[in-house]
Each structure stands twice: as C-alpha cells, then as structure tokens.
Amino acid sequence: xxxTTILDIAPDGTVQPAILQSPxxxxxxxxxxxxxxxxxxxxxxxxxxxPVATEALLxxxxxxxxxxxxxxxxxxxxxxxxNPEEHVDDMISVRCWMAKGLxxxxxxxxxxxxxxxxxxxxxxxxxEGPIAFTCQLAEGLIDRIENVSIGxxxxxxxxxxxxxxxxxTTQDEHTRLAGLxxxxxRLRRYMGPMATALHDLGRLLPETGEDKDSAKVRLHETxxxxxxSVEEQDAARDRLTALADHIDMQQxxxxxxxxxxxSLVAAIFLPLSFITGLFGVNVAGMPGTQNDxxxxxxxxxxxxxxxxxxxxxYWKRWF
Numbered sequence: 001x002x003x004t005t006i007l008d009i010a011p012d013g014t015v016q017p018a019i020l021q022s023p024x025x026x027x028x029x030x031x032x033x034x035x036x037x038x039x040x041x042x043x044x045x046x047x048x049x050x051p052v053a054t055e056a057l058l059x060x061x062x063x064x065x066x067x068x069x070x071x072x073x074x075x076x077x078x079x080x081x082x083n084p085e086e087h088v089d090d091m092i093s094v095r096c097w098m099a100k101g102l103x104x105x106x107x108x109x110x111x112x113x114x115x116x117x118x119x120x121x122x123x124x125x126x127x128e129g130p131i132a133f134t135c136q137l138a139e140g141l142i143d144r145i146e147n148v149s150i151g152x153x154x155x156x157x158x159x160x161x162x163x164x165x166x167x168x169t170t171q172d173e174h175t176r177l178a179g180l181x182x183x184x185x186r187l188r189r190y191m192g193p194m195a196t197a198l199h200d201l202g203r204l205l206p207e208t209g210e211d212k213d214s215a216k217v218r219l220h221e222t223x224x225x226x227x228x229s230v231e232e233q234d235a236a237r238d239r240l241t242a243l244a245d246h247i248d249m250q251q252x253x254x255x256x257x258x259x260x261x262x263s264l265v266a267a268i269f270l271p272l273s274f275i276t277g278l279f280g281v282n283v284a285g286m287p288g289t290q291n292d293x294x295x296x297x298x299x300x301x302x303x304x305x306x307x308x309x310x311x312x313x314y315w316k317r318w319f
Contacts, residue, residue, distance in 0.1 A: 004034035004041060005118070009126045020044045024101045029130050031121075033114060036095065036106040045104075053097055057106055062093045064193040066201040072099035073206050075134060077197065078190040079141040080148045082112050088148055089186040094141065096134060098206065103130040105137070113140030131205055135218045138198055142225050145191065149232045152187070155180055156236050156243075163243060177243060184237040191230045198223035268309050272302050 008018045010028040020040060024030050034041040036058045045054045050070045056062070062076045075096040080088050092111050097104040105114055117136055120126060127133040159176055202219035205212050279298060287294070 004038055005031070006033075007031045007121065009121065011128065013124050013126050015121055015124075015126060029101045029103060029133075031133065032102075032104045033118075034104075034106055035108060037108070041106070049097065057095045057097060057104070062095060064190055064197040066197045066204055068204050068206070071206075072097055072102075073201070073204055075197065075201055077138065077141055078194055079111055079113055080144050080187075081109065082144060083110055089183040091186070091190050094137070096137070098130045098134055100130075100206065103133045111141075112144060113137055116140050131212065131215045134201070135215055135222070138201075138219065138222045141194075142222050142229070145187075145194075145229050146225060148187065149229045149236075152180065152183060152236050153232060156239050160239065160243060163246065174247070177240060177247070181237070181240045181244070184233050184240060188230065188233045188237060191226060191233060195223055195226035195230055198226055264313060267313070268306055271305055271309070275302060275305070 006018045006020060008016045008025045008028060008030050010016075010025070018025075018030055020032070021044075032041065036042065042058060045057060049057070050072070053069045053072065053074050056074055056076065064076050064078050066073065066075045068074075075098060077094045077096070078091040079094055081090045081092050082088060086109075092107055092109050094111055094114065095104075095106040107114065114137065117127070117133065117140070120136075127136050155176075159173065159180065162173060198219055202216045202223065205215055205219075275298070291297075
C-alpha cells in the first residue's frame with residue numbers, strides 16, 4: 001500500500017500537515033494523495049463525496065475520462081509505468097477529484113508525475129490551487145508518455161532497418177516485433193480516451209478562484225500533445241503490422257520456393273525410381289543378369305535420363 005499524504009497548502013506556498021477529518025483550509029487548498037485501498041481514505045470518500053464520484057475513484061479498473069459531478073470534477077487519467085522491474089505499457093491509473101479547496105489523487109502504484117509534484121511541494125513550489133495542480137499532473141503524465149512514444153518509434157526504426165537489410169529474420173527479431181506490437185496496442189488503448197478526457201477537462205474547469213483561461217490553454221495544449229502521441233502510436237502500430245506482413249510474405253515465399261525445388265527433385269527422380277524399381281524385381285528373364293557390365297550400363301543410362309530431364313525442365317523454364 002502506498003503512503004498517504006495529507007497537506008494543507010496555503011496561497012503563499014507554505015505547507016502544513018493535516019488530518020482527514022479536519023475542516024478544509026479557509027484559504028489555499030488541501031491535497032490528499034493516497035492508495036484507493038487505504039481503508040481510512042475509502043471511508044472518508046464514502047462519507048464526504050458524491051456516491052458516483054466515490055465509486056469511480058475507488059473502482060478496480062478505470063478508463064480515462066473527465067466529468068462534473070455535483071460541486072466537483074472527476075478526472076481519471078493514465079500514465080506510463082516507469083517503476084523498476086515493471087512493464088512500461090502496464091499503465092498506471094491516476095484518479096483525481098477536484099473541488100474548491102480540495103484535490104484528491106489516488107493511485108495503486110508510484111506515479112513519477114505525482115512524485116514530481118511532491119518534490120515541488122517540498123521545495124516550496126506547490127501549485128497555486130487544484131486547477132494548477134491538475135494541469136501540472138497532466139503535463140507530467142504526458143511528458144513521460146511522449147518519451148515512451150519516441151522510444152517506441154526509435155525501436156520500430158531499428159527493427160525495420162534490421163529486417164529490410166537482412167532478408168532472413170531471426171527469432172530475436174520475431175520476439176522484438178511481438179513485444180513492440182504489444183506495447184503499441186496497450187499504450188494506444190488508453191491514450192485515445194486520455195486525449196479526449198483532457199479536452200473535456202478544459203471545458204469543465206470548476207470555479208476555484210484560479211485563472212481558468214490560462215488553465216484552459218495549458219490543458220488544451222496538453223490534450224493536443226496527447227493526441228499527437230496517439231497518432232505516433234497509431235503510426236508505430238501500422239508500421240509493425242506492415243513488418244509482420246512482410247515477414248509472413250517472406251516465409252510464405254521461402255516455403256513456396258522450397259516446395260517448388262522439392263517438386264523438381266521429385267520430378268527428376270520419379271523415372272529413375274521407376275527404373276530402379278523395375279530392375280530390382282527378382283524374376284527370371286531380367287535383361288543383363290548374365291552381363292558383367294549391366295550395372296554400369298544401368299547407372300550411365302540413369303544419369304543420361306537425369307541430364308535429359310534437367311535440360312527439358314530448363315528449356316520449359318520450369319526452373
């Protein structure tokens with residue numbers, strides 16, 4: 001379970017620890033950062049928030065979206081997972097509730113974007129209010145998503161170069177291709193709704209005494225960056241699909257060519273098999289049984305037939 005942080009942040013940036021049950025500060029705002037599985041926070045949400053908002057904040061699975069509920073705004077976002085020994089595409093759900101004098105952020109795993117805000121708060125650079133907090137959080141999430149998208153694009157470039165330069169693909173390249181396709185699909189699953197949620201949030205900002213116009217510009221720019229990341233992930237996914245199709249065509253052509261060669265070999269050896277089978281029967285009257293040179297005559301005849309068949313197939317342009 002993640003550590004729970006409850007802070008009262010004054011307009012001048014000073015910070016004071018607080019407890020859940022105490023009244024909200026008269027000026028400034030309270031920041032509650034916790035794990036949705038924390039029983040104390042869960043109980044407080046049930047007691048103080050709208051039931052629909054509480055259910056969304058504490059749900060086991062979430063989809064990015066933004067909506068106004070009562071006197072607050074629900075924001076569900078996703079960020080890449082940069083925690084050690086975890087998959088970057090196993091995206092972290094960051095659930096927020098924004099209201100006048102209050103911002104709640106819930107997540108099951110460490111979010112580096114939230115950790116950046118913790119660092120700024122410790123340095124006396126806390127966001128001026130819930131809206132500014134949400135803008136910084138969204139920008140931090142998108143910054144890291146863009147870095148992962150750029151890394152994905154670079155990996156696709158490297159894989160394309162390796163596959164097209166060497167017409168034979170290795171098992172390692174197959175494994176890399178499968179892993180990159182999985183990453184692109186999982187990132188794209190949440191990034192489309194994430195961009196839509198940020199655009200919606202720019203229209204749904206509540207009245208908190210902050211500069212809404214500036215916040216709207218920041219959120220719309222962040223939403224556009226998210227949309228650009230979606231487009232990059234779509235392009236990467238399409239390129240990986242094209243690579244997979246190219247590999248499939250290579251393998252199909254290789255199998256077809258191998259089958260063709262085997263068919264030619266069978267065509268050459270079919271009459272030879274008939275001849276050797278015929279001369280292998282153990283019955284009276286077989287020619288050459290009394291001739292000391294019969295074996296060599298048969299061998300030379302078989303070679304001559306093979307040569308004639310090769311010339312004939314070449315003349316017919318069958319190979």
